[in-house]
Amino acid sequence: MRLSIPLASIVAVSAVLLAPAGTATAEPPAPSQPAVRDFGNGPERHEEAAGGDEQARALRTPALPTTGEPSGGPSRDLGYPRRTELPEPPENPADASIKLGLVPYHGIAPKLNELQRRSDRVSAEIIGRSAQGRDLYLVTVTAPESRAEAREQARLRERIADDPAAAARDRRLAARYKAPLYVNANIHGNEWEGTDASLRTIEELATSADPKVAALLARTRLYFNVTANPDGRVNGVRPNGDGFDLNRDFVTASQPEVRAMRRLMIDAQPVTMIDLHGYVNGTLIEPTTPPHGANYEYDLFIRNAYANGLGMEAAVNGLGYTAEKDGVHPAQIPFRDSAEGWDDWPPIFTPQYAPFHGAVASHTVEIPLRVNNADYANLPVEELRRRSAINTDVAAAAIRASYAFVQARHDALIADQIEVFRRGAAGEPSRTVPLGIVPGFGPEDVYTTTFPRAYVITGERSATAAARLVDHLVANDVRVGRARHAFRADGRTYPAGSYVVDMRQPKRGLANVMLEPGADISPRVDAMYDISGWSHALLWGATVEPVTGSAPRVAAEPVKAAVPTGSVPRGAGPLALKVVDAKEVRAVNDLLAQGVALTWTDDGRAVVPASARRAAGTVSDRYGVAFTPAAGATGRPLAPVRLAAAVAADELFTLRELGFPVTPVSTAVLNAGFDWSATDVLVVSSGLSYTALDPDARAALDAFLTTGGVITRGGTGAAFNAAAGLLTVTAVAGRSDANGVVRVASSAGPVGAGSPEHSFVYSPRWFTGLGPEVRVEQSYAAEGPLVAGHWRADPRTGAGGPEQARGQAAVVSGRDERGAAVVMFGTEPMFRNHPKGLFPQVARAAYWTATATAATAAAAH
Numbered sequence: 001m002r003l004s005i006p007l008a009s010i011v012a013v014s015a016v017l018l019a020p021a022g023t024a025t026a027e028p029p030a031p032s033q034p035a036v037r038d039f040g041n042g043p044e045r046h047e048e049a050a051g052g053d054e055q056a057r058a059l060r061t062p063a064l065p066t067t068g069e070p071s072g073g074p075s076r077d078l079g080y081p082r083r084t085e086l087p088e089p090p091e092n093p094a095d096a097s098i099k100l101g102l103v104p105y106h107g108i109a110p111k112l113n114e115l116q117r118r119s120d121r122v123s124a125e126i127i128g129r130s131a132q133g134r135d136l137y138l139v140t141v142t143a144p145e146s147r148a149e150a151r152e153q154a155r156l157r158e159r160i161a162d163d164p165a166a167a168a169r170d171r172r173l174a175a176r177y178k179a180p181l182y183v184n185a186n187i188h189g190n191e192w193e194g195t196d197a198s199l200r201t202i203e204e205l206a207t208s209a210d211p212k213v214a215a216l217l218a219r220t221r222l223y224f225n226v227t228a229n230p231d232g233r234v235n236g237v238r239p240n241g242d243g244f245d246l247n248r249d250f251v252t253a254s255q256p257e258v259r260a261m262r263r264l265m266i267d268a269q270p271v272t273m274i275d276l277h278g279y280v281n282g283t284l285i286e287p288t289t290p291p292h293g294a295n296y297e298y299d300l301f302i303r304n305a306y307a308n309g310l311g312m313e314a315a316v317n318g319l320g321y322t323a324e325k326d327g328v329h330p331a332q333i334p335f336r337d338s339a340e341g342w343d344d345w346p347p348i349f350t351p352q353y354a355p356f357h358g359a360v361a362s363h364t365v366e367i368p369l370r371v372n373n374a375d376y377a378n379l380p381v382e383e384l385r386r387r388s389a390i391n392t393d394v395a396a397a398a399i400r401a402s403y404a405f406v407q408a409r410h411d412a413l414i415a416d417q418i419e420v421f422r423r424g425a426a427g428e429p430s431r432t433v434p435l436g437i438v439p440g441f442g443p444e445d446v447y448t449t450t451f452p453r454a455y456v457i458t459g460e461r462s463a464t465a466a467a468r469l470v471d472h473l474v475a476n477d478v479r480v481g482r483a484r485h486a487f488r489a490d491g492r493t494y495p496a497g498s499y500v501v502d503m504r505q506p507k508r509g510l511a512n513v514m515l516e517p518g519a520d521i522s523p524r525v526d527a528m529y530d531i532s533g534w535s536h537a538l539l540w541g542a543t544v545e546p547v548t549g550s551a552p553r554v555a556a557e558p559v560k561a562a563v564p565t566g567s568v569p570r571g572a573g574p575l576a577l578k579v580v581d582a583k584e585v586r587a588v589n590d591l592l593a594q595g596v597a598l599t600w601t602d603d604g605r606a607v608v609p610a611s612a613r614r615a616a617g618t619v620s621d622r623y624g625v626a627f628t629p630a631a632g633a634t635g636r637p638l639a640p641v642r643l644a645a646a647v648a649a650d651e652l653f654t655l656r657e658l659g660f661p662v663t664p665v666s667t668a669v670l671n672a673g674f675d676w677s678a679t680d681v682l683v684v685s686s687g688l689s690y691t692a693l694d695p696d697a698r699a700a701l702d703a704f705l706t707t708g709g710v711i712t713r714g715g716t717g718a719a720f721n722a723a724a725g726l727l728t729v730t731a732v733a734g735r736s737d738a739n740g741v742v743r744v745a746s747s748a749g750p751v752g753a754g755s756p757e758h759s760f761v762y763s764p765r766w767f768t769g770l771g772p773e774v775r776v777e778q779s780y781a782a783e784g785p786l787v788a789g790h791w792r793a794d795p796r797t798g799a800g801g802p803e804q805a806r807g808q809a810a811v812v813s814g815r816d817e818r819g820a821a822v823v824m825f826g827t828e829p830m831f832r833n834h835p836k837g838l839f840p841q842v843a844r845a846a847y848w849t850a851t852a853t854a855a856t857a858a859a860a861h
């Protein structure tokens with residue numbers, strides 16, 4: 001299921017089934033997470049193409065799929081059926097699906113191989129690999145196509161997206177074009193039955209002699225992502241093998257499964273998609289409550305999404321399961337049945353991301369009967385299997401209704417998809433959806449935006465950050481140009497080489513949802529389902545300027561990948577590298593791992609000796625970083641900073657991605673006896689309680705604190721600071737469900753200097769009562785911190801809101817009397833691997849705490 005905040009209003013029965021309120025990643029139970037893989041395949045393993053990175057750029061080159069290798073999506077150069085012989089994984093008796101009587105992961109490939117042999121309507125392909133290395137299967141079900149016919153479909157699809165005005169005029173297009181439907185299953189690993197319903201549907205369609213099925217497949221392509229999260233399926237858990245909730249990752253695409261789904265949506269361009277989840281009883285079928293994302297063409301979307309929602313509801317209720325006999329309640333549609341709490345505001349979910357690639361109906365479907373977590377552990381096997389069988393029926397009914405919907409509205413859905421892209425390409429203003437466009441569509445449902453004429457992205461603050469953002473946009477199928485010459489726009493002059501996003505483009509909605517600052521929606525709704533703020537422009541470290549006046553007059557070449565950004569100045573002297581971007585962190589950690597003797601300055605620079613200029617040249621190419629002459633800068637010796645981290649899974653992933661050696665720890669790990677001799681800095685945000693340590697563990701930790709550094713984040717970190725007697729601060733908690741993009745002011749301290757003007761918070765905190773040893777690194781803006789998101793004061797006390805946080809310390813540093821250098825974050829600098837521009841703050845905190853503590857320790861001896 002999607003949920004982290006209970007939907008009090010939907011139906012009474014669901015309240016007891018919902019997870020407790022809380023953030024998805026703020027304080028997860030770290031010790032019970034599945035093992036997070038220590039990826040050792042080179043530093044670029046988890047990155048999409050980034051500027052100045054030859055290895056990553058090579059990966060972007062399109063290549064024909066070879067059997068058994070990820071193709072990256074449905075190829076335009078092969079006909080159907082494709083008859084890929086899928087490699088069959090070894091049998092795994094521990095697969096969590098087995099207890100439920102469902103297909104284990106290792107059973108999927110043999111089933112698909114068998115269906116491909118039996119039917120010329122079924123094609124299986126591998127479109128990527130999970131974090132733990134499992135194949136991701138795409139199944140296409142359609143009537144056979146010759147290679148030429150498949151190319152014709154590809155041309156029509158490209159015409160719709162690339163030249164929608166011409167596609168709209170082509171009256172013969174819809175008759176020739178097969179409408180694409182995308183069924184996404186099992187994105188949450190312990191919400192299993194979408195996979196089984198998909199396999200059942202594939203088999204039915206493959207083997208049916210019904211002429212109606214033949215007619216469907218002649219006019220439709222049905223794409224099934226059979227299990228979007230095989231790691232979670234096997235392990236019986238929600239996240240993938242990296243501990244990420246994949247259904248929160250679509251704006252970031254940090255995970256390989258999400259990058260595969262993104263590629264699939266771009267390449268298949270579905271008119272309709274459904275995302276099969278569990279468990280909400282009665283079956284929950286989108287569309288959603290307000291607030292509605294303002295960058296959609298919502299008039300087109302809601303008409304189709306509501307119609308398909310009603311069709312799925314009828315199909316699910318039509319199965320005949322009852323509350324009395326089966327414990328199955330009637331289906332519910334949040335848009336119709338609830339006031340708020342199940343919104344489509346952030347495009348982090350699959351069905352809220354798909355519309356930007358042309359889906360004009362997309363839905364989360366929550367099948368009814370819970371079989372995961374405590375129920376999985378405690379219910380009798382027969383009861384679990386009874387529930388899973390019903391859930392499979394319900395998911396299959398939703399799929400059946402959706403393909404019937406696509407069949408019935410074939411031409412209209414294609415026309416609406418064309419219209420989405422046409423409005424974008426024409427740069428038409430955002431439309432205000434007429435009230436009553438569907439029954440119940442009221443003023444509370446109306447959200448609009450103003451699209452700028454363009455965005456300009458420059459390397460003014462960080463060239464590597466600009467390159468990362470441009471590559472991310474391109475990977476999302478947003479068109480970006482690179483200026484051939486200097487130009488003026490809105491009264492400003494931009495240099496040649498600046499990147500320009502012309503907002504007259506088919507996927508302008510996706511460009512805007514990433515590049516706009518976002519909006520403060522606190523006044524409009526009481527409660528939000530998940531995050532309410534994000535912004536690649538404000539949080540990823542690049543300089544992004546909207547152009548609201550006339551279009552920039554500049555010749556720009558289309559960008560396939562950002563240009564390289566690395567450089568080393570000529571000469572023979574020592575070099576410096578200022579750490580303002582994650583790429584510089586990686587370069588520093590790479591040099592440290594090579595044994596280069598660096599020093600670290602208080603203003604956040606690594607100094608490379610002249611003898612290591614060759615190594616600097618290599619990392620300059622590898623990460624696209626620009627060195628400068630050291631010009632006399634010195635600093636304290638910097639060795640590899642070895643972290644012991646009691647952190648959430650997303651933070652562990654991010655620290656490792658940055659190239660830090662990390663050992664995960666927890667209360668239990670320390671109580672079992674932990675050798676601190678290989679740790680320089682302890683990071684605490686989750687799963688470690690000082691007061692829960694036994695005396696030996698506490699003594700060992702106290703000894704470490706005389707020589708090591710500490711970084712804390714959030715409530716767990718603040719509690720650790722207080723219990724361990726580190727910095728003199730009072731940590732004040734803002735409202736726990738508050739989140740979003742905030743304005744900050746940074747000091748010239750070792751962590752604050754070089755920070756962006758914005759940060760991200762979830763359950764924000766600030767620090768008062770600062771002792772004389774405490775320095776403010778960053779404060780919430782005095783004029784009011786919240787830029788985008790949802791953050792209210794507690795309605796009962798009036799406390800914990802953004803007013804109270806004005807001007808307060810958000811990040812602090814200091815040295816406690818034992819010598820430990822400590823940095824405390826009240827912000828969320830590594831949240832879900834999203835705010836890339838904030839990662840360097842954590843790295844500077846690590847370098848500073850390590851070097852400052854080492855210096856203190858050395859002086860004491």
Ligand SMILES: [Zn+2]
Nearest residue numbers: 001002188277
């Ligand atoms: Zn789910």
